[in-house]
Amino acid sequence: MINKRLISISALLICFFSLVEAQGFSNFFTDQSCRVDLTFAGNHSSTEVFLDKVHRESFWGGPKRLLTEDFVAGDFRFQVIDSASNKLIYRDGFNTLFREWQTTSEATRINRSFENTVLFPFPLATVELRIDKRTGYDKWEQLMSVFINPGDLLIRQRPAPRVPVKVIRMSAEPHLAVDVAIIAEGYTKKEMKLFYREAARLASYLCSHEPFMSYANKFNFYAIAAPSDDPDVSRPEEHRWKNTALGSHYYTFYSPRYLTSPEHYRIRDIASAVPYDAIYILANTDEYGGGGIYNFYALTSARGRTAREVTVHEFGHSFAGLADEYFYEQGDVLDGTYSTSEEPWEPNITTMVRFDTKWLAALPDGTEIPTALPEDEEGLKSTSKLGVYEGAGYKSKGIYRPTPDCRMKTNAADSFCPVCSEAVKQRILMLTQSE
């Protein structure tokens, strides 16, 4: 009896706080999106951000509550501050292709610029948008500030683009669901039946993999049939450039299997056909490749080998900000990505500088640090034996991962490790306004 009462009181409290949050949201925002296009420019040691355009888009797919969490993932963050009250009303983190380029040798020789976009609910009154760059685990430097007046005549009113959309799965209304916009890349008009089938398969890869499987009833998937003039994607190594919807190509930063698109504004134009929280670009190719950048997009080849594992792995990057847990003993072009003297922000790797902010509390009593790898074959495949194993984030020394294997380490792993799983779960709960 008492338990039942407690449950109903807590249910009432949750309803009450949800209502307060929803009211907080509607005091500041409408149910449309404010999209701000930005140019990130610089070289390996300098970063500048410039305002390009501001758009008002038809749908808002994110949560209808004020987001003001202290810690956000990503090398960058944006903050929206209500000008009249100086109150922080929205904050989220993100990564960019520009940041990855900054770690390449080309960035030591030339300056380049990259497209990027931030998206938040459209404000009712003037807001200040601040773009910050992370300079340490919890240190930030402001790169840009701009005031956005919702009455500004030059805010572009963008109706949803006229592209065919098929709903693959609709579980809940968009504010209470994770909405994934799956966009066709390299499919001609005649190939759209194939695209819809392959988009449904992509959704089923995610929904059959934990922890997405346990939350499948909180996911909506839309297939956006953006047509390409040419089939397939561009392959610079073969001097074959195609005219495709999103302009993607292999050989990003001269890395053979790295398939990305630098045309971020085009991607956002097409994604705005639906309310969305995450973008998944599906490339019409059977060659292994893809990438995932946090709160930016994931891209995968539709029929590559180990397509299911790669699909989930790349979404781990773009959706939950998970780091790669793999490394090579002999070093790697990316092994300068992390400094071992700073704690990385990614939840699933640590340099031990701020291990207290990672999975320290979850370690079983008596766990040796660092933890020696099991010697048997089965133990080496374990995705559940929690410890502090050396080797992760492209480095064999000085960076540690939670378990011997994980979906973020190899395609042979049977699941995410518990730390990655928890990070994915937290992002799902955040976007679906769940407890």
Ligand SMILES: [Zn+2]
């Ligand atoms: Zn992991």
